Amino acid sequence: MELRSLAAMDLSLNRVHYLQVGVTSQKTMKLLPASGRKATQKVVIGDHDGVITCFGTKKGEAVPVFKTLPGEKIARLELGGALSTLQEKIFVAAGSEVRGFTKKGKQFLSFDTNLTENIKAMHISGSDLFLCASYIYNHYTDCKDQHYYLSRDKINDVLCLPVEKLSCITPILACQDRVLRVLQGSDLLYEMEVLGPPAVLALNNGDGGESGEELLFGTSDGKIGLVQISGVSPVEKWNIGNDKKRGGILCMDSFDILGDGVKELLIGRDDGMLEIYNFENANSPVLRYEYALSESITSVQGGCVGKEGYDEIITATYSGWVSGLTTEPVHRECGSGDEVKMSHEMQNKVMSLRNELEQLQIKVLQEREKYQLSSRSSTAISAVPTFSINDKFMLNTDDASYSLVLEVQTAIDTVLLQCDVPVDLKDVEKNSAVVSVVDCESESNGNFLLATYRCQANTTRLELKIVSIEGRYGTVQAYVTPRVQPKTCQVRQYQIKPLSLHQRTHSVDHDRPMNTLTLKGQFSFAEVHSWVVFCLPEVPEKTPVGDSITFYFQNTFLDTQLECTYRKGEGYFKSDNISTISILKDVLSKEATKKKINLNISCDINEESVNHTLKLFHPKMEYQLMLAKKVELIDTLKELQAHEGNMDFLIPEYRSILEDAPQLLKEHEKQPASLERLCGMITDLFIDKFKFKGTNVKTKVPLLLEILGNYDQSTLLAFFNSTV
Missing domain, CATH: 2.60.40 (Immunoglobulin-like)
Incomplete structure (x- = not known):
């Protein structure tokens, strides 16, 4: 697990372990600001055992400052204090309660919010406290209720733009439906769709940039973006995709680890990847360094902890390891004067670790023997070990x-x-x-x-x-x-779910040829919503506020779309794919029958939608067939190459196949069932088209498969449009 530099810039970081606490949640570790002459900072972290641990370091070893008694699982930890002063008061959210501690561990606040759900996200700004449960946002001032908002989808994080710069309170909610919701009091000011479900929010540069309006977000599918939250409408500044298919973003921070006066962006992912982005130009950051840990990074902070004068990046992982990536060199250069001292320190450290390890091994053996003896006794009680x-x-x-x-x-x-x-x-x-x-x-x-x-x-x-x-x-x-x-x-x-490949979106193309499924019957709004939750992913389980709701979806494999509008007693489902309508019809009928609800179902089928869907299949079919043909040729071409040696006589297409053989084989291995998957979906489309006409065409399926085996778009379209 070494730091990999992606650019010719001078940065060498070495990993150092400090301690391990219990299992941790996202954003539950912070560095206390340095105070007085001491330049090193204390680390405070909360875990699922409800314990808050604060420690500093002495000679590279973790030294405890305070540790609280166990309690409810800590979901969030934030630092606060009066505006424009050092933010050194510690606030934790556990269950429905917020507790406050001084930097020395003395509790000064115990605020029971009386929320019916556990707190999931928290932000502190002076005397203002912003809390979010799954769907509910609450704003308190001096622990008195100020504002309330019920979100349409789950809230993952909350942040408020810096009041010092803007002189107004602007909370932002990161919601699971790929939307940032900007609030004003108890009202929604506006909302902005982003690249993926936002999992974490942070102020750009730690202070919102020059304007104080710049907001960073990281998504659960690994994308990063920066938006400017203005009073009228948001402005997208830049975004970075997840081309390397890495984990989701759990935490982020801004810190000048290079020491060049410009803060770098630190990103922690749920696959254990720590990334450092450098702002070489003002447009967007560039990935410069990456470091692979073995477990998800729940918190990341930049500061100085281990030794005065040496900056480092502190990380907390899911299992509770608190580690640092420090700029302090492991070995001194010859003639530095500290070489002997360093080696003595290292020797003492190794000796103490060996002694500790030996004692632990002895203790484990003793406890194992004790357990074996107790398990043989007639009064033995076996305890099942718990794990998260x-x-x-x-x-x-x-x-x-x-x-x-x-x-x-x-x-x-x-x-x-x-x-x-x-x-x-x-x-x-x-x-x-x-x-x-x-x-x-x-x-x-x-x-x-x-x-x-x-x-x-x-x-x-x-x-x-x-x-x-x-x-x-x-x-x-x-x-x-x-x-x-x-x-x-x-x-x-x-x-x-029945429509498992659909994902939520916020707009659709209304010019496509659409098929419509209409439901009518004696069902409530909550009942029809529960059916939609059963059928489709990414739908909030909570029944939406209001009398009706519209959801939009896109098929991630085929790019077809679905529009769902429903209310008490009626529902309308529109899609450009007949198979989607057929699945919905079957499942909704079955769910209504289970509850003994009499449904009146009608379908309006648009014949043009079938040709439209087949045209969406065409590029995918063409690509997969071409890939399969190229892979089939590889072995023959390799034999020819071994026999002839010089391959200049081959046409450019065959030479290209030989050159790209490793990549082609790798891609074919990754998608072994893609062609079968496509053929299966086209077969379902064929059966569904004629099912709505009342005709069973299953006997024609072998002929269809034969046409797909010798795929030609015009032949396939003619087969679909022929009278059966």
Whole structure:
């Protein structure tokens, strides 16, 4: 795990471990500002045990300042104080309570908000406190309720622009539906759609830039952006995509680690990647350094902790490790005068660590023997060890697959994956686990997938990719077994929804040929909303405020779209893909029947939509067939090359295939089932088109597959449009 420099700039960072606390949540570690003559800073961190730990350093070792008693899980930790003074008061959110501590650990505030949900996000600005539960935003001044707002989707983070610069309070909510909501009092001023679901907010440069209006955001799918929040409308300054397919953003900070007078942007991701972006020009930052940790980074801060005069980047990880990447060199240069002193310090440190390790080994052996003896007695009580799992099940827009990320606070032994609907597993490059897939011949027992992942030693994070089929819905179950004794296992469940490849969007193309499904019946607004939640991902479980709602979706694989508008007693679903309407019709009928609700369902089918959808399939089919043909030719061309030697006589196309062979094979391996997936979707479209006409065309499917095997767009269109 070494720092990799991506540019010829002089920066050498060395990792140093300080201590380990309990499991931590996002944004629960801060550096206290340096005070007095002491240039080094104290670190304060809160964990899931409810413990707040504050420590400094002495000779590179962590020295405790204070530690609180255990309590409710700490969800957020922020620093505060009077405006324009040192922000050295510590505030933590745990459950529905906010507590305040001095830098020496004395509690001065215990504020019970009486919220019905636990606090998920918090921001402090002078005497103003901004709190968010899942959907509710509250603003308090001196612990007195000021403003309230009910969001349409889950709130992931909250921030307020600096009051010192703007002389007005401007809170911003980062919401799961890919929207930043800017508030004014209890009202929505305006909202702005961003690249992905924003997971974290931060002020640019730590103070909002020159204007105080510049806001950084990081998304759960790994994108970063900067917007200027003006009083009238937002201005997008820059954004950075996630071309390297890295993890989501959990934390960010601005700090001048290079010492050139310009603050760099520090980014912590949930796949353990720490990134340092440098502002070489005013337009957008450039990635200059990256460092890979083995687990997700929940907090990142820049400062000076280990030794006076040496800046460092402090990180906190999911399992509670607090580490630093310091500019202090590990070895002094010859003739520096400190070489002997450094070596003595290092020797003493190694000796103390060895002694501590020996004592721990003895203690482990004693406790193990004690446990073995007690387990044999007639009054033995076996306690199941508890462990925390941090998991994420998210749709990837780039390849229309689902990422399942499992992170455990201790090393993972095995993960058993079981699914009751047909899904495929895709390889993940970062994944070093050994996978064994059981051939499920009989589907009567409900097992379409059984796969075991055996992890290597010290693996705490596992990432899997699952490819689903729309219309086939069910449950994926992950049985996670860590390397602990006695053996224990936790089960996590994830829903594969009927329209699993659709993602929320905020606008659609109304000029497309659309098919309409109309529902009417004696159902409530909450009931029809629960059906939409069951059918589609990224829909908030809470029933929306108001009498009606409209949601827009886009199919991540095919780029078709869906518009859902519904209210009490009626619902309208429009899509340019007949198969989407067919799936919705079947599922909604089934859900209404379960509740014994009589539905009046009608469908208005637009014939032009079929040709439109087939044209969307065309470039994907053409590309996959071309890729398959090129891969088939590779072996023949290689044999020819081995026999002839000189390949100048080949046409440029064949020479290009030979040159690009490794990349072509790699791409083909990544997408082994893409062609089958496309053919399956076209077959479903064919069946669904004629199903709405009351005709069963399943006997014609072999002929369709033959046409797809010798794919030609005009032949396929003619086949679809012919009278059956």
